[in-house]
Amino acid sequence: MALExxxxxxxxxxxxxxxxxxTDRIIPARFMKCVTFDGLGEYLFYDTRHTPDGExxxxxxxxxxxxxxxxxxxxxxxxxxxxxxHAPQAIYRAGFRAVIxxxxxxxxxxxxxxxxMPCVTADAADLRELAxxxxxxxxxTVEIDVKDRVVRFGGEEIPCGLRDGARQSLLEGHWDPIxxxxxxxxxxxALASGLEYMRA
Amino acid sequence: MGKSLFxxxxxxxxxxxxxxxQTQLLIGxxxxxxxxxxxxxxxxxxxxxxxxxxxRTFATVDHIVPTNEVAEPYSDPLAQAMIEELRKNCxxxxxxxFDTNTGHQGIVHIVGPEQGITQPGTxxxxxxxxxxxxxxxxxxxxxxxxxxxxDVLATQTIALNPLKVRRINVxxxxxxxxxxxxxxLHIIRxxxxxxxxxxxxxxxxxxxxxxxxxxxxTVCNMSIEGGARVGYVNPDETTVEYLEGxxxxxxxxxxxxxxxxxxxxxxxxxxxxxxxxNIRAEDIAPTVTWGITPGxxxxxxxxxxxxxDGETESARESISEALEHMSFAGGxxxxxxxxxxxxxxxxxxxxxxxxxxxxxxxxGHKVNPRVKAICVPGSQAVGKIAEELGLDRIxxxxxxxxxxxxxxxxxxxNPDKLIGNQLCASSSNRNFKGRQGSPTGRTILMSPxxxxxxxxxxxxxxxxxxxxxxxxxxx
Ligand code: SF4
Numbered sequence: 001m002a003l004e005x006x007x008x009x010x011x012x013x014x015x016x017x018x019x020x021x022x023t024d025r026i027i028p029a030r031f032m033k034c035v036t037f038d039g040l041g042e043y044l045f046y047d048t049r050h051t052p053d054g055e056x057x058x059x060x061x062x063x064x065x066x067x068x069x070x071x072x073x074x075x076x077x078x079x080x081x082x083x084x085x086h087a088p089q090a091i092y093r094a095g096f097r098a099v100i101x102x103x104x105x106x107x108x109x110x111x112x113x114x115x116x117m118p119c120v121t122a123d124a125a126d127l128r129e130l131a132x133x134x135x136x137x138x139x140x141t142v143e144i145d146v147k148d149r150v151v152r153f154g155g156e157e158i159p160c161g162l163r164d165g166a167r168q169s170l171l172e173g174h175w176d177p178i179x180x181x182x183x184x185x186x187x188x189x190a191l192a193s194g195l196e197y198m199r200a
Numbered sequence: 201m202g203k204s205l206f207x208x209x210x211x212x213x214x215x216x217x218x219x220x221x222q223t224q225l226l227i228g229x230x231x232x233x234x235x236x237x238x239x240x241x242x243x244x245x246x247x248x249x250x251x252x253x254x255x256r257t258f259a260t261v262d263h264i265v266p267t268n269e270v271a272e273p274y275s276d277p278l279a280q281a282m283i284e285e286l287r288k289n290c291x292x293x294x295x296x297x298f299d300t301n302t303g304h305q306g307i308v309h310i311v312g313p314e315q316g317i318t319q320p321g322t323x324x325x326x327x328x329x330x331x332x333x334x335x336x337x338x339x340x341x342x343x344x345x346x347x348x349x350x351d352v353l354a355t356q357t358i359a360l361n362p363l364k365v366r367r368i369n370v371x372x373x374x375x376x377x378x379x380x381x382x383x384x385l386h387i388i389r390x391x392x393x394x395x396x397x398x399x400x401x402x403x404x405x406x407x408x409x410x411x412x413x414x415x416x417x418t419v420c421n422m423s424i425e426g427g428a429r430v431g432y433v434n435p436d437e438t439t440v441e442y443l444e445g446x447x448x449x450x451x452x453x454x455x456x457x458x459x460x461x462x463x464x465x466x467x468x469x470x471x472x473x474x475x476x477x478n479i480r481a482e483d484i485a486p487t488v489t490w491g492i493t494p495g496x497x498x499x500x501x502x503x504x505x506x507x508x509d510g511e512t513e514s515a516r517e518s519i520s521e522a523l524e525h526m527s528f529a530g531g532x533x534x535x536x537x538x539x540x541x542x543x544x545x546x547x548x549x550x551x552x553x554x555x556x557x558x559x560x561x562x563x564g565h566k567v568n569p570r571v572k573a574i575c576v577p578g579s580q581a582v583g584k585i586a587e588e589l590g591l592d593r594i595x596x597x598x599x600x601x602x603x604x605x606x607x608x609x610x611x612x613x614n615p616d617k618l619i620g621n622q623l624c625a626s627s628s629n630r631n632f633k634g635r636q637g638s639p640t641g642r643t644i645l646m647s648p649x650x651x652x653x654x655x656x657x658x659x660x661x662x663x664x665x666x667x668x669x670x671x672x673x674x675x
Binding site: 022107164174187 | 212216218220221222226229235236238239255256263264278282285319322327329343344345348351357359361393397450454458461514517518521611612613630632633634637638640
């Protein structure tokens with residue numbers, strides 16, 4: 001099954017400010033009592049979007065001006081904490097196709113790329129400028145160019161970071177490695193048979 | 201030039217380079233639990249792919265199991281559905297499952313070592329970030345996402361980039377009342393919650409040489425809180441001794457051979473690290489968190505910082521946000537803050553040595569009546585030995601609830617949760633907003649004995665004072 005080549009993500013954006021936004025905040029653990037990822041999008045950032053009584057709070061994702069946004073902008077160390085793929089899955093299933101942040105936690109980054117959802121970094125000053133532009137004009141189109149590693153918005157262009165391996169995986173449609181891994185199985189079996197602890 | 205353990209294990213498990221430049225890495229041992237595996241089995245079913253090495257996957261149930269009821273069906277139908285799904289997946293694919301009726305069920309990071317499944321020089325993966333715990337044995341152990349759980353089930357491999365290696369030496373002697381938990385909280389405080397990004401942490405120095413396997417596990421467990429995906433300690437005689445006689449450890453002639461091979465994985469003395477950090481054990485005091493990330497920590501005798509203490513605008517904002525959530529003023533002492541709940545357990549500190557150490561001091565003390573205190577053994581085996589030693593009696597007499605094995609109040613997927621803005625003195629590893637089940641709940645991370653001190657006094661306290669542990673002069 002050939003995967004899509006991801007060169008460009010284009011859409012409207014929303015800024016969820018803050019550093020160290022952890023996966024418990026992205027998707028609180030109680031919503032992980034599920035055997036499929038379906039429907040997780042609804043619970044994205046649930047506890048920061050709702051009061052303990054379930055009333056909607058003032059939050060960018062509750063603001064109708066940002067409905068339909070497909071690019072999420074945030075701060076430093078985004079996605080830290082648990083390895084739960086429920087976090088990027090919730091973001092993806094809420095309609096997002098890319099995240100821009102100052103930096104990402106490692107496992108979150110890998111999980112996201114594996115879903116074909118680019119996570120690109122930008123420096124703090126550029127992020128502030130981008131966030132301000134998005135707030136001023138929520139209808140503005142933001143474009144992440146995976147190939148040239150730039151983010152374009154409202155006539156501006158800022159550089160963004162994306163490791164070579166991840167970039168190549170997205171561009172060449174290898175972001176979900178399962179097919180490649182399966183092709184290597186004969187070599188896997190040969191290597192495993194030489195390792196004592198792996199013998200049945 | 202010598203090689204580090206990381207490099208040796210990586211090289212021994214590299215299958216080939218993938219088209220995207222990543223390495224296809226063989227995962228020798230795969231551990232699964234009920235929360236992050238069902239979707240992976242679902243993906244296999246969808247594509248009609250079998251489990252390639254079922255004998256190298258081991259399952260247990262920990263996150264959702266209630267620790268206050270053992271009979272099924274559980275009162276929570278979703279929890280019941282999750283355990284049944286895992287049972288079915290294991291049965292369908294011929295995977296060993298340490299189910300609740302086996303006497304071996306428990307938190308996955310406690311069960312692997314105690315069964316002798318976790319071994320030096322191996323690669324381990326589990327759909328859980330605290331898989332780094334297994335690095336205590338000189339294994340390279342990765343927390344992975346659910347799609348990668350699928351990859352391991354289907355191919356026994358994952359696609360990865362190699363990591364750099366940072367050697368962290370802790371030399372000298374820890375003062376009485378200072379524990380492995382303080383060591384790792386201190387390391388994270390120094391290097392930051394994302395200081396470990398891109399690195400494997402290799403812990404060493406005289407403190408680690410002297411540590412038991414359980415202490416090493418406590419430190420490796422929280423590598424992920426320091427941003428490092430992997431943390432490990434080189435295997436030595438302590439490692440070999442721990443593994444001898446365990447159910448899955450090699451036996452007879454294979455044993456001698458295995459032990460020798462294991463030790464050969466230790467980093468060579470002349471290997472080149474990408475970074476080296478040196479820490480003096482004498483500089484570490486009992487450490488507690490005050491904020492909403494594990495890096496926001498102070499020594500017990502220090503004050504909580506104020507926003508003005510932040511060096512950058514974003515640091516000041518982080519401090520303000522944390523103080524607001526914790527309802528702390530900033531600039532006040534951490535000692536003396538009232539607590540509502542005391543939680544002793546988790547894959548960081550739910551092992552036998554943790555319970556023994558606390559019981560040693562707790563005997564004769566009573567939990568403050570304002571505090572709800574629970575003690576949750578990390579595995580059924582830990583619970584059983586603790587009961588044989590009479591530790592359960594000491595905990596119960598002091599006023600702790602004595603529970604069945606599981607993750608319990610470490611996270612909010614079972615009945616144990618904070619209510620409202622309760623403040624919990626916790627031996628677990630995460631103090632994120634909402635982590636313990638109430639969006640406004642508050643968590644202070646600390647060593648098990650400090651949790652006991654908080655339970656007894658009803659406030660954040662210095663265990664050394666509460667339990668009369670003498671400090672050497674000058675600390
Ligand atoms: S005890 Fe806590 S950190 Fe450990 S596996 Fe369970 S939920 Fe995760």
